[in-house]
Each structure stands twice: as C-alpha cells, then as structure tokens.
Amino acid sequence: MAKSSFTIRVPATSANIGPGFDVIGLSLSLHLTLTVSTADSEQYSPPKITYSGEGADEVPLDPYKNLTTRVALYVLRCHSIYKFPSNLTIHAHNEIPFGRGLGSSGAAVVAGVLLGNELGGFNLPTSRMLDFALMVERHPDNVTAALIGGFVGSYLRELDHAATEAASVPLSEVLPEYPADAGEDWGMDPPMPPQGIGHWVRFAWTSEINAIAIIPRFELSTAKARSVLPQEYSRKDLVFNLQRLAVLTTALGQSPPDPELIYEAMKDRVHQPYRKHLIPGLPEVLAAVTPSSHPGLLGICLSGAGPTILALAVSNFEGIAKDVEAVFKRHGVDIDWKLLQVSGACPDLEHAKGTCRSLNCRFQALRYVPVVLDDA
Numbered sequence: 001m002a003k004s005s006f007t008i009r010v011p012a013t014s015a016n017i018g019p020g021f022d023v024i025g026l027s028l029s030l031h032l033t034l035t036v037s038t039a040d041s042e043q044y045s046p047p048k049i050t051y052s053g054e055g056a057d058e059v060p061l062d063p064y065k066n067l068t069t070r071v072a073l074y075v076l077r078c079h080s081i082y083k084f085p086s087n088l089t090i091h092a093h094n095e096i097p098f099g100r101g102l103g104s105s106g107a108a109v110v111a112g113v114l115l116g117n118e119l120g121g122f123n124l125p126t127s128r129m130l131d132f133a134l135m136v137e138r139h140p141d142n143v144t145a146a147l148i149g150g151f152v153g154s155y156l157r158e159l160d161h162a163a164t165e166a167a168s169v170p171l172s173e174v175l176p177e178y179p180a181d182a183g184e185d186w187g188m189d190p191p192m193p194p195q196g197i198g199h200w201v202r203f204a205w206t207s208e209i210n211a212i213a214i215i216p217r218f219e220l221s222t223a224k225a226r227s228v229l230p231q232e233y234s235r236k237d238l239v240f241n242l243q244r245l246a247v248l249t250t251a252l253g254q255s256p257p258d259p260e261l262i263y264e265a266m267k268d269r270v271h272q273p274y275r276k277h278l279i280p281g282l283p284e285v286l287a288a289v290t291p292s293s294h295p296g297l298l299g300i301c302l303s304g305a306g307p308t309i310l311a312l313a314v315s316n317f318e319g320i321a322k323d324v325e326a327v328f329k330r331h332g333v334d335i336d337w338k339l340l341q342v343s344g345a346c347p348d349l350e351h352a353k354g355t356c357r358s359l360n361c362r363f364q365a366l367r368y369v370p371v372v373l374d375d376a
C-alpha cells in the first residue's frame with residue numbers, strides 16, 4: 001500500500017504598506033501549516049480535515065465547504081481530476097487571525113493551490129499557481145506575497161476580451177460548494193484561469209527592519225473594508241500615493257533605513273482615510289506614533305484592509321506597541337501585538353523569480369517562503 005505525506009506552509013501577509021493599495025505586500029512570520037497524507041486502498045474514503053489554532057471554532061471541516069480544500073479541488077478539476085484522492089487526511093494548524101488584515105484568506109487560497117498541485121502531481125510553475133490563486137482572490141497583493149515570499153510588488157496583466165470574461169466568472173462558479181455525494185457528476189467544467197494573469201517583482205528588504213503587528217480584537221472582512229472605497233480619485237491624491245510608493249519600494253531595502261524618508265513614504269490617501277470609521281482610533285494611532293515621538297519607528301500604516309496596524313521599526317518594539325495599545329484603549333478597542341519578521345530579497349535570479357523553494361537558502365529570511373516539504 002503506497003502512502004505519501006507532505007507539509008505545506010504558507011505565510012501571513014501584510015498588503016498595501018501605506019500607499020501601495022492592491023500593489024505591494026510583505027510575507028510575515030506567522031503561518032498556516034497543512035500536514036497532509038494520502039493512502040491507497042481498495043475502498044474510496046472521503047477526505048478528513050482536522051484544524052487547530054486561529055479560526056478553529058468557525059472554520060468548516062467539510063472538504064466541500066472549507067476554503068483551502070475547495071481551492072485544491074478547483075485546481076484538480078481544472079486538470080480533469082474530479083475528486084480528492086482516497087484516504088486523504090489534512091491537519092491544518094493556523095497562526096494567522098481571521099479578518100484582521102494579515103492575509104488569512106490569501107494564505108488559505110495559496111495553501112489550496114499548493115495542495116491541489118501536490119495531490120495532482122502537476123508540478124505547476126509559480127506563475128501558473130498564481131493564476132489559480134487570482135481566480136479566487138482577485139487583488140494580487142496578499143496572494144502574490146504569500147506565494148513568492150518577501151517584499152513583493154505585483155500587477156495584473158490587461159487581459160484580452162475572452163480572457164477577461166474567463167477571469168470574471170463569479171466566485172461561486174469558480175468554487176461552488178460541491179455536494180459531498182455528487183461524485184464525478186458535476187455538470188459544468190470549472191472556468192480555467194487565463195495564462196499569466198499576475199506578474200511580480202521582489203524588492204530588496206533590509207533585514208534590520210522588523211514588523212510590529214498590533215491586532216485589534218475584532219474582525220473586519222476585506223469585502224466590507226473594500227465596499228467603503230470610492231470608485232474615483234483626484235489626480236492630487238493619486239500623485240500623492242504614486243510619489244510615496246516609488247520611494248518606499250527602494251527605501252525599505254536601504255541600510256541603514258532612513259526613518260524620515262520611510263515615515264512620509266508610508267502615508268496614504270487611497271484607502272486609509274475611507275476606512276477610518278471602520279477602525280475606531282485609526283487617525284489618532286497614525287498621528288500619535290512618529291519617529292520623533294518613538295525613536296526606532298520607521299513608519300506606520302493599516303495592514304491590508306485592517307483592522308491591524310503595521311508598524312515597521314528597528315528597535316523600541318514594545319514601547320511602540322504599548323503606546324498604540326493605549327490609543328486603541330481610549331477608543332474601547334482591546335488589542336494583541338506580535339513582533340514579526342519579514343522575509344528578505346535574495347539577489348539570486350532563481351530566487352528573485354520566486355522559484356527557490358530551498359529551506360537552506362543562505363538568505364535567512366527566505367525561510368518564510370511557502371514550502372512543500374516531502375515527509376514521505
């Protein structure tokens with residue numbers, strides 16, 4: 001009886017970093033880890049999921065409802081495999097809090113793509129795996145940083161008419177909640193992702209910069225936080241963000257990092273001002289903690305769609321976190337905080353393309369890159 005097992009580990013991510021709305025993301029040292037095994041047997045038995053850690057009390061354990069396994073099944077079905085392998089067991093251990101702006105859904109989606117790829121033995125290139133992830137989570141910043149690792153910028157290619165249609169299918173058709181007893185008789189084939197939807201580059205990251213995640217104890221869904229954004233922006237506000245984004249992507253790779261440059265470059269006028277009423281205390285938090293009031297701080301912003309605050313700093317981590325906590329407390333919001341590391345940029349071309357999966361990469365920080373480890 002053949003038996004195989006493997007582990008998939010995908011990092012949390014922080015998107016936007018101030019001015020880079022839907023463009024830049026960082027992978028962070030909190031993980032979603034799947035421990036997977038399959039075993040051949042004469043009789044088919046359906047997948048069994050167990051789950052521990054963040055979200056354990058709310059995540060569905062039915063493989064046809066769970067986000068990660070639905071994504072894996074989508075990848076399998078796109079390759080004409082209509083059911084999970086027999087005797088599949090998955091234990092998910094999750095350190096990424098749900099709905100806080102730390103990319104929990106992006107990590108779950110990327111884990112699903114890696115799982116589908118591994119179960120099917122497809123050996124898909126990274127760019128193709130990103131296509132699948134982008135059919136599910138349609139802004140590229142979290143999923144690209146989760147898949148590639150490090151400090152990453154990405155854009156979506158302008159698709160031709162047919163590809164635009166293919167990529168615009170409603171999520172419910174990409175990921176229907178399959179009835180568990182439907183067997184292979186699904187009706188429609190799933191929509192194939194167009195080729196080469198997302199493109200990315202990994203920026204340099206200075207290893208002395210750490211990330212403080214100050215995490216309010218309430219959830220804010222990305223969908224809700226996106227629904228409050230305007231459809232149009234003034235030229236003034238767009239130029240404000242573009243100027244800062246251009247500086248930020250290089251400034252965070254320079255050693256020693258320059259607090260004056262980075263603090264200003266992490267300001268934003270595209271999403272944070274519109275989200276402030278969803279996060280009590282946000283404007284005060286952003287105004288109260290500066291490099292002059294808190295030496296060691298480089299910059300501060302909303303992490304992803306919030307409500308987590310991301311402070312980048314080289315020292316004084318606890319002092320910064322405690323003062324943000326005090327501001328939130330005045331607004332009746334309790335928080336938890338974590339000191340996290342960001343993966344760095346490896347100058348090796350293979351790594352820069354995101355194809356390196358080595359755990360022994362000499363660039364220490366690459367250990368946060370998502371990995372599939374063969375435990376067999």
Ligand SMILES: Nc1ncnc2c1ncn2[C@@H]1O[C@H](COP(=O)(O)OP(=O)(O)OP(=O)(O)O)[C@@H](O)[C@H]1O
Pocket residue numbers: 013015032055059060066067068092094097098099100101102103104105106108142220221222223303304305306
């Ligand atoms: N490990 C997981 N397994 C299954 N479902 C998950 C997992 N992680 C997240 N989800 C689903 O994703 C939802 C959270 O997604 P949402 O996009 O609102 O927030 P987020 O990804 O944590 O934040 P952001 O996108 O701003 O960084 C959860 O409520 C849950 O339904």
Ligand SMILES: N[C@@H](CCO)C(=O)O
Pocket residue numbers: 015016021022023101103139141142222225226271304305
């Ligand atoms: N760029 C996205 C990230 C959400 O995770 C947003 O801010 O809505």
